[in-house]
Amino acid sequence: MTALRPERESASSYGQEPYEGYASFGGYEASGSFEASGSFEASGGFETSGAFDEWNGEAAGQQGRHGGYAAPVEEPYVAPLVEEPEPYLPAVDEETVALRIPEPPSGGSISPSGAPTATPATGTTPGGRAARRKAAKGRHGRHGGARTTSEAAEDAEEVSADASKAPLSRVEARRQARARKPSPGVVASRAIGEVFITTGVLMLLFVTYQLWWTNVRAHEAADKETSTLQNDWASGKRAPGEFEPGQGFAILHIPELDVVVPIAQGVSNKQVLDKGMVGHYSEGRLKTAMPDAKTGNFALAGHRNTHGEPFRYINKLKKGDEVVVETQDEYFVYKVTSTLPVTSPSNTSVISPVPPQSGFTKPGRYITLTTCTPEFTSKYRLIVWGKMVEERPRSKGKPDALVE
Numbered sequence: 001m002t003a004l005r006p007e008r009e010s011a012s013s014y015g016q017e018p019y020e021g022y023a024s025f026g027g028y029e030a031s032g033s034f035e036a037s038g039s040f041e042a043s044g045g046f047e048t049s050g051a052f053d054e055w056n057g058e059a060a061g062q063q064g065r066h067g068g069y070a071a072p073v074e075e076p077y078v079a080p081l082v083e084e085p086e087p088y089l090p091a092v093d094e095e096t097v098a099l100r101i102p103e104p105p106s107g108g109s110i111s112p113s114g115a116p117t118a119t120p121a122t123g124t125t126p127g128g129r130a131a132r133r134k135a136a137k138g139r140h141g142r143h144g145g146a147r148t149t150s151e152a153a154e155d156a157e158e159v160s161a162d163a164s165k166a167p168l169s170r171v172e173a174r175r176q177a178r179a180r181k182p183s184p185g186v187v188a189s190r191a192i193g194e195v196f197i198t199t200g201v202l203m204l205l206f207v208t209y210q211l212w213w214t215n216v217r218a219h220e221a222a223d224k225e226t227s228t229l230q231n232d233w234a235s236g237k238r239a240p241g242e243f244e245p246g247q248g249f250a251i252l253h254i255p256e257l258d259v260v261v262p263i264a265q266g267v268s269n270k271q272v273l274d275k276g277m278v279g280h281y282s283e284g285r286l287k288t289a290m291p292d293a294k295t296g297n298f299a300l301a302g303h304r305n306t307h308g309e310p311f312r313y314i315n316k317l318k319k320g321d322e323v324v325v326e327t328q329d330e331y332f333v334y335k336v337t338s339t340l341p342v343t344s345p346s347n348t349s350v351i352s353p354v355p356p357q358s359g360f361t362k363p364g365r366y367i368t369l370t371t372c373t374p375e376f377t378s379k380y381r382l383i384v385w386g387k388m389v390e391e392r393p394r395s396k397g398k399p400d401a402l403v404e
Contacts, residue, residue, distance in 0.1 A: 218276025
């Protein structure tokens with residue numbers, strides 16, 4: 001490659017400047033000058049001609065009209081024009097799905113001096129992906145691009161909003177704090193709402209306990225007592241006689257309702273009924289006969305809802321359905337004769353030896369089942385009566401009502 005050359009000291013170039021001071025040429029004196037135009041005038045009348053002129057005219061051309069020799073003309077060096085490379089934006093991160101600027105040519109551009117072009121100010125930041133993201137965030141953009149008009153407008157709005165917020169005085173700040181504070185009515189309504197919600201949750205838990213959990217516990221207790229009675233009878237540990245309050249002594253079977261529940265002495269809720277058992281009226285003025293008595297009314301009470309609810313569906317019993325009482329030595333079989341759907345809880349005549357509303361007219365061996373009605377209340381009582389039709393010793397096996 002041709003290097004750059006310094007310019008001549010004078011403004012003229014070779015072949016354009018007259019040469020002066022030649023005293024002689026080929027032994028001839030010259031008072032004039034040899035000019036680049038091609039003429040040479042000598043004071044002695046010498047003038048070049050002939051073959052020299054022809055050669056000089058052909059070789060030098062217009063460098064001398066008379067064929068005078070002149071040095072070749074050298075054109076001044078002019079550096080070639082180099083187009084500046086077009087700036088380009090860095091490659092957009094592949095995560096975006098927006099429009100992209102095409103990448104520059106793979107060869108790149110080279111400066112006239114042979115050095116590679118400098119990396120543009122907006123070029124890719126050296127380093128890994130994390131470094132590029134960090135640099136892009138510093139330039140107000142994830143990918144290092146210029147901020148959009150909308151972003152600039154948003155920043156301007158934020159700045160103007162912050163500038164417009166003048167500091168509040170103490171009085172104004174207190175006034176705004178009081179305005180933000182809820183009124184007494186709002187506070188009271190919130191408190192009442194919380195009380196209602198808490199009460200509702202507690203009631204829901206209570207209902208769940210009454211309708212589900214009490215039944216679970218009562219069934220467990222009743223099944224345990226039934227198994228204990230049957231095991232004791234099989235081993236001969238118990239004998240007929242007087243029983244303590246709360247003590248189980250028999251098992252009630254209602255095949256029509258698929259009920260098998262122990263019978264305990266007394267009608268106490270805590271000792272008997274709430275444990276899922278059926279209670280025998282055996283105390284005070286409500287004392288009734290035992291099933292093995294020759295005459296009398298064997299009266300029982302049981303829950304219709306909750307705590308095992310053994311008598312929940314006795315309202316479905318109809319005339320002729322069988323009820324069996326199993327003791328240590330015998331089976332007592334009764335058949336339903338009548339039902340009293342509703343009566344007062346104070347109507348104790350329903351458990352008398354000859355109940356007046358039962359249809360019985362003379363003493364006999366009867367059974368009475370009592371429970372609450374309507375369901376989930378204890379406002380009234382539901383009564384079912386039955387009459388003994390068979391007394392069967394255990395040694396003879398189960399009665400037909402219990403044989404499947």
